[in-house]
Amino acid sequence: xxxxxxxxxxxxxxxxxxxxxxxxxxxxxxxxxxxxxxxxxxxxxxxxxxxxxxxxxxxxxxxxxxxxxxxxxxxxxxxxxxxxxxxxxxxxxxxxxxxxxxxxxxxxxxxxxxxxxxxxxxxxxxxxxxxxxxxxxxxxxxxxxxxxxxxxxxxxxxxxxxxxxxxxxxxxxxxxxxxxxxxxxxxxxxxxxxxxxxxxxxxxxxxxxxxxxxxxxxxxxxxxxxxxxxxxxxxxxxxxxxxxxxxxxxxxxxxxxxxxxxxxxxxxxxxxxxxxxxxxxxxxxxxxxxxxxxxxxxxxxxxxxxxxxxxxxxxxxxxxxxxxxxxxxxxxxxxxxxxxxxxxxxxxxxxxxxxxxxxxxxxxxxxxxxxxxxxxxxxxxxxxxxxxxxxxxxxxxxxxxxxxxxxxxxx
Numbered sequence: 001x002x003x004x005x006x007x008x009x010x011x012x013x014x015x016x017x018x019x020x021x022x023x024x025x026x027x028x029x030x031x032x033x034x035x036x037x038x039x040x041x042x043x044x045x046x047x048x049x050x051x052x053x054x055x056x057x058x059x060x061x062x063x064x065x066x067x068x069x070x071x072x073x074x075x076x077x078x079x080x081x082x083x084x085x086x087x088x089x090x091x092x093x094x095x096x097x098x099x100x101x102x103x104x105x106x107x108x109x110x111x112x113x114x115x116x117x118x119x120x121x122x123x124x125x126x127x128x129x130x131x132x133x134x135x136x137x138x139x140x141x142x143x144x145x146x147x148x149x150x151x152x153x154x155x156x157x158x159x160x161x162x163x164x165x166x167x168x169x170x171x172x173x174x175x176x177x178x179x180x181x182x183x184x185x186x187x188x189x190x191x192x193x194x195x196x197x198x199x200x201x202x203x204x205x206x207x208x209x210x211x212x213x214x215x216x217x218x219x220x221x222x223x224x225x226x227x228x229x230x231x232x233x234x235x236x237x238x239x240x241x242x243x244x245x246x247x248x249x250x251x252x253x254x255x256x257x258x259x260x261x262x263x264x265x266x267x268x269x270x271x272x273x274x275x276x277x278x279x280x281x282x283x284x285x286x287x288x289x290x291x292x293x294x295x296x297x298x299x300x301x302x303x304x305x306x307x308x309x310x311x312x313x314x315x316x317x318x319x320x321x322x323x324x325x326x327x328x329x330x331x332x333x334x335x336x337x338x339x340x341x342x343x344x345x346x347x348x349x350x351x352x353x354x355x356x357x358x359x360x361x362x363x364x365x366x367x368x369x370x371x372x373x374x375x376x377x378x379x380x381x382x383x384x385x386x387x388x389x390x391x392x393x394x395x396x397x398x399x400x401x402x403x404x405x406x407x408x409x410x411x
Contacts, residue, residue, distance in 0.1 A: 004087055010097065012087040016067040016078060019258060020113045020147060020226065060143070061101050062111040065089050065127060069115030073172070073183040075231040075260055078115050088117070091130045099138060109143025109165075110134070116149065124152035124160070131163035143221075150194035151187075157194060158201060158218075166221035166253070169195050171246065174239045178232035195250045198223045202251070222253035229280060230260035235307035236279070240286055240297055247291070257283045282309040289315055292347055293340045312402045317343040320380055327380040327392050331367065332357050344376030376401065 004012070066088035067078040077084060089097075094112065101107045112130065116123050127146055134140035146164040148157050161167055169191060173179050176188040198219065205218035225246060229239055243255040259280040286309060289295040293316070300315050301307055303322050310318045320327065320343050329338055331353055339350045352370040356362060364386035368374055379391045379400075391397070 006093060006097070009087040009089055009093070010063070012085055013064045013067060013089060014062065016064045016084075017062045017111070017113060019077060020062070020064075020111070059107045060109050060111045060145070061098055061107045063089070063094070063097075063113075065091075065094060065112060065114035065123070065130070066117055067115050068117050070118070071116055071183070071185045073186070075173075075182055075228050091126050091133070094130045095133050095138070098134060098142075099140070102140070102142060107142075109145070111145045111147075113147035114149075120149045120151035121153050121156065124149045124156040128156055128160050128163070131160060135163045145221075148194070148198075150191045154194070154197055157198065161198065161201060161219040162216055164219060166224060167198055167219045168224040168226065169198065170226045171195075171242075173228055173232055174234040174242045175232065178234065182231060192249075195223065195225070195246075195252075199250045223250065224252055224254040224256060225250075226256040226258055228260050229257050229283060236283060236286070236304065236309045237297070237301040237307035239283060240290065240301065243287060244290060244297055255287060257287075278311045279309070282311060282315060286315045294337050295319070295341075313398070314343075316341065317376060317401055321398050324392055328382045328388050329380065331362050331381050331383045342377055342380050344373035344380075346371065 064078075066086075067084065068086050068088055069076070069078050069080055072079045072081050076082070094110075098107075098110045112127060114123055114127060127148075131144050131146060134144065143166075144164045145166045145168065146160050148160055148167050148169050150169050157167070171179075171188075171191055172183055172186060179186055179188045179191075201218050202222065205215045207215070227239065227243070234242075239257070246252055246255055257280050259277055286300050289300060290297065295316075299319055300309075303318075304310065309315055313321075320341065326338065326341070329342060331339065336350060336354060339345055339353060340347065345353075349367075349371040353362060353367075356366070356370070361384050363384035364374075367377070367381075367383060378386070379388050379394075379397060382388070394400075
């Protein structure tokens, strides 16, 4: 194959980046160039590439610096033994692409990851150079997310955090045993140490000195991680348990789950059936319940067959069906922690209910205007003008929520 031009590289390396899931730009400091200085902004919306946790659509130039890699992780499409088309950007090309896309209002920021070339230090140094040039040479004020390399020199990761809004370090797989089996060149201990270093540096950056001067900002949007699910035998309970420990230990903003998709020449190494994308979706829902709805791990996974979440209904609905003795709940009297457990009620809806019921009695029709999904909630609540009667205890209640069976094609 001849020398690739910039457009050909972009096609290859943007497609290769689709396996990196952690790329939402929420939580960072607000910066804008509306005053005429600098380029870009971390605010506003554009072409939608991802959704931030606060609901904003965000557009990111999401690329790999290169899909060449010296490692041979069994689950990775870009591993050294994989027969894929390879390409590599120079640091200058990544800077140029980012600035040109920004000037055309195509993107709001950069998400940059990379395969490992030459060595972890060499690769990390090039990624840091890209972020540093964008910030210091071009006064780029948009969002930057760097996937960092745990084996790299800690000083390089520290410098990365001075220029990037968010850093992420992949834990790769749910268990240390799986990492050793399928990514033997990677060390789980090294990964955890790098994550701990990022947390400690972030915390130190928030402390003022004895003179009152604040240190340079460090990854203000925090750190996240990504976990491949389905490439090993870990069930959902083990995956969520590991996520809970990661949140607690490293102050993560987000754990991203990426459903493993086998590629033809990897099936001999990983003879596991690919999990459906519904599994990834259910893990995200369960993760949300653990973080924002007051559920604990046992409540979500107890009753789950083989420790795996139900793929046909969401985890909150599954919990409610297993715990019908708590329902129906009166939306005018139930405490906040129980309102959050009603299927079809989100955090914003619950907050609106609590605010409004201080002044008047809520009726059933009020709940729709507050954002409730009454198709799910109606069997579990009472309100002015509504009582579910015997519906809550109906034997076929679960069947009302499960997707209708589909006739599979024979051809």
